[in-house]
Amino acid sequence: MSGSNGFKSFFIEIGELTLFAKRFFKELFSRPFEGKELLRQCYNIGNRSILLVAVTGFIIGLVITLQTRPTLEGFGAESWMPSMVSLSIIREIGPVIIALTFAGRIASGIGAELGSMRVTEQIDAMEVSGTNPFKFLVVTRIVAATLMLPLLVLLGDAIALSGSYLIENVKGEVSFVLYFNKVFKVLEFSDLIPATIKTFFFGFAIALVGCFKGYHCEKGTVGVGAAANSAVVFSSMLLFVIDFVAVFVTDIFFEL
Amino acid sequence: MSREQNISKAIENIDTKSVILEIKDLRKSFGSNHVLNGFNLKLYEGENLVIMGKSGSGKSVMIKCLVGLLQADSGSIKIMGQEINTINQKDLNILRTEIGFLFQGSALYDSMTVRENLEFPLRRHKTRFKDATNMDELVTEALESVGLLHAIDLMPAELSGGMKRRIALARTLILKPKIILYDEPTSGLDPITSKEIIELMRSIQKKYKTSSLIITHDVDCARVVSERIILLVDGINYVEGTYSELSTSTDAQVKAFFK
Ligand SMILES: Nc1ncnc2c1ncn2[C@@H]1O[C@H](COP(=O)(O)OP(=O)(O)O)[C@@H](O)[C@H]1O
Ligand SMILES: [Mg+2]
Numbered sequence: 001m002s003g004s005n006g007f008k009s010f011f012i013e014i015g016e017l018t019l020f021a022k023r024f025f026k027e028l029f030s031r032p033f034e035g036k037e038l039l040r041q042c043y044n045i046g047n048r049s050i051l052l053v054a055v056t057g058f059i060i061g062l063v064i065t066l067q068t069r070p071t072l073e074g075f076g077a078e079s080w081m082p083s084m085v086s087l088s089i090i091r092e093i094g095p096v097i098i099a100l101t102f103a104g105r106i107a108s109g110i111g112a113e114l115g116s117m118r119v120t121e122q123i124d125a126m127e128v129s130g131t132n133p134f135k136f137l138v139v140t141r142i143v144a145a146t147l148m149l150p151l152l153v154l155l156g157d158a159i160a161l162s163g164s165y166l167i168e169n170v171k172g173e174v175s176f177v178l179y180f181n182k183v184f185k186v187l188e189f190s191d192l193i194p195a196t197i198k199t200f201f202f203g204f205a206i207a208l209v210g211c212f213k214g215y216h217c218e219k220g221t222v223g224v225g226a227a228a229n230s231a232v233v234f235s236s237m238l239l240f241v242i243d244f245v246a247v248f249v250t251d252i253f254f255e256l
Numbered sequence: 257m258s259r260e261q262n263i264s265k266a267i268e269n270i271d272t273k274s275v276i277l278e279i280k281d282l283r284k285s286f287g288s289n290h291v292l293n294g295f296n297l298k299l300y301e302g303e304n305l306v307i308m309g310k311s312g313s314g315k316s317v318m319i320k321c322l323v324g325l326l327q328a329d330s331g332s333i334k335i336m337g338q339e340i341n342t343i344n345q346k347d348l349n350i351l352r353t354e355i356g357f358l359f360q361g362s363a364l365y366d367s368m369t370v371r372e373n374l375e376f377p378l379r380r381h382k383t384r385f386k387d388a389t390n391m392d393e394l395v396t397e398a399l400e401s402v403g404l405l406h407a408i409d410l411m412p413a414e415l416s417g418g419m420k421r422r423i424a425l426a427r428t429l430i431l432k433p434k435i436i437l438y439d440e441p442t443s444g445l446d447p448i449t450s451k452e453i454i455e456l457m458r459s460i461q462k463k464y465k466t467s468s469l470i471i472t473h474d475v476d477c478a479r480v481v482s483e484r485i486i487l488l489v490d491g492i493n494y495v496e497g498t499y500s501e502l503s504t505s506t507d508a509q510v511k512a513f514f515k
Binding site for chain 2: 113116117120121122124125126127128129130131
């Protein structure tokens with residue numbers, strides 16, 4: 001594929017994704033609501049990613065603390081550790097890295113699942129059985145991911161802070177109460193709220209792209225692999241775009 | 257419109273030979289790929305009609321138009337007196353309970369057990385099958401008629417290709433359809449399993465008194481089940497006749513199928 005062709009197909013893809021999102025909002029508010037299937041998807045998505053999020057969060061906490069410590073120590077400013085680390089985790093590193101791992105797990109999972117359902121005509125079979133497959137498969141997954149990712153990020157943040165505390169406790173002999181006192185002293189709602197709001201958009205974008213790729217999967221098993229793969233690439237890219245916009249908007253509203 | 261009204265309307269529309277499904281001048285293209293170029297057929301009540309055609313000739317496209325999975329470009333499709341191309345979504349879903357569709361690759365839902373697969377159409381077509389106590393009976397009956405009651409709690413991944421096809425057939429039967437559309441019912445199966453499926457189709461035909469449209473390029477299948485065969489070539493109904501008529505034809509295009 002030539003450069004300009006790839007560029008063109010990229011914009012065509014953006015257009016199609018926008019139409020797909022439009023259809024999502026149209027069908028989101030129309031009856032019947034697939035409540036039971038929505039709960040099942042929330043459980044599935046949470047269940048599939050919770051361990052990954054926990055491990056990722058813990059490692060983020062350890063690594064950031066270990067790497068920041070020597071620098072602050074050089075200035076004799078170790079007492080700033082809890083506030084510095086917690087701010088960077090809550091505001092940026094936690095949401096972005098956890099959303100990226102979530103994209104790797106969930107966007108590819110949804111892309112492959114819906115892709116194989118498309119290729120093996122399961123989606124057609126649903127439609128013939130009097131079910132709107134877009135509502136049953138797509139709307140439920142997008143809503144579930146939009147609701148679950150913020151919860152998972154909050155959990156991941158908490159685990160990351162615990163990991164950070166562990167290092168502080170070993171290296172700097174900081175007590176649990178002192179550490180979290182410092183964390184909560186510096187943290188404000190203006191840190192937590194925008195960071196949480198953007199994770200709703202992250203979750204939405206990840207599932208939207210996964211569903212889009214899977215639902216319009218090309219025939220053949222090659223198509224399923226391609227759908228899963230491009231779902232991860234495309235949604236990760238979209239994450240950074242959303243993150244940039246979010247930081248920009250937050251900057252205007254909260255004048256950091 | 258209630259089911260009874262649908263049926264009575266259908267009865268009104270039946271001509272002397274009682275046509276249950278009629279396609280007139282069906283056309284469908286995908287961009288520059290002209291798949292169907294004016295296809296016609298009539299399916300009579302209680303009949304087994306076989307459609308044969310090369311791979312990629314548009315057989316699946318044709319039957320997907322019948323149940324509204326694809327929208328035809330032009331032409332008319334009348335099923336039990338109702339025009340599919342102009343029907344609204346609600347009536348289409350009611351009509352779909354009268355039409356069973358056996359998909360080419362079985363199309364069982366991977367994430368559900370056999371029981372849930374069979375319950376799915378029952379739960380979804382709520383208007384007709386509200387009664388939950390009845391559901392177990394219907395599932396059991398459908399599984400018994402394909403001889404796989406013992407597989408009720410298995411997942412599709414645990415089944416062989418032949419078992420999957422039979423479960424898919426049970427799922428198709430569960431709504432007790434008037435018409436069954438079979439998309440290559442024996443494709444991807446070994447000859448012995450194919451024979452079993454063909455036998456099953458015949459016994460179902462007897463038991464449920466359905467009208468069937470069978471797509472296949474399996475000559476054995478065509479010979480055993482067909483009362484009439486239509487060859488689909490270049491997007492039109494190229495020739496029509498019984499198995500013995502077509503298998504002795506001197507036309508080169510027709511001969512190619514019966515080698
Ligand atoms: N959804 C679709 N979009 C574009 N082309 C399609 C689609 N479905 C089928 N086709 C094309 O229509 C032709 C007939 O396909 P099909 O009906 O599946 O063949 P078969 O007779 O083997 O069942 C093929 O050339 C196929 O590429
Ligand atoms: Mg086909």
